[in-house]
Amino acid sequence: PVPVVAVVGRPNVGKSTLVNRIIGRRQAVVQDTPGVTRDRVAYDASWNGRPFTVVDTGGWEPDAKGRAAAIAAQAESAMQAADVVVLVVDGVVGSTDTDEAAARVLQRGGKPVLLVANKIDNTRLESDAAALWSLGLGEPLPVSALHGRGSGDLLDLVVAKL
Ligand code: GDP
Ligand code: MG
DSSP states (O other), X not given: OOOEEEEEOSTXXXXXXXXXXXXXXXOSOOOSSSOOSOSEEEEEEEETTEEEEEEEEOOOOOOHHHHHHHHHHHHHHHHHXXXXXXXXXXXXXXXXXXXXXXXXXHHHHOSOEEEEEEOOOSGGGHHHHHGGGGGSSSOOEXXXXXXXXXXXXXXXXXXXXX
């Protein structure tokens, strides 16, 4: 079976943009308004000759109160179906309660996790990404899904864990 990579994180951090970058075309729906992606959408992808399925998650807009629990539950169910989980955080905003809730779930889950600090569009922002070490998921990988910065390094690490 083809291994599965799940992309999780709170709304608007750039999950669908990153999925488009990974699959090399614009198919996952990117929106300034969060909550547009259907619950889970799977796409065929490959890197360095390794095929895998990448799953974009999202699909609702929980209110602020329920959001941390909802995203944590999403991370939990995505993780169960995945071989590798990519947690996307907005590297400029930094970690929020919701990111922390998702990180805790993933820490306990026993699946390989890669932490992406997205929206690191230039070198000047890289120090922001380093703050995400606090999530306890190892090294935050600075990426700009929008511009492609760091996405090759991320994919090298993803396929190394498949
Ligand atoms: P999702 O809700 O997590 O799937 O996020 P989307 O992929 O729909 O992106 C939400 C917004 O963030 C859109 O306006 C994107 O263009 C923007 N965005 C995504 N990645 C980046 C990035 O690397 N840099 C910047 N500056 N904006 C980004
Ligand atoms: Mg999305």
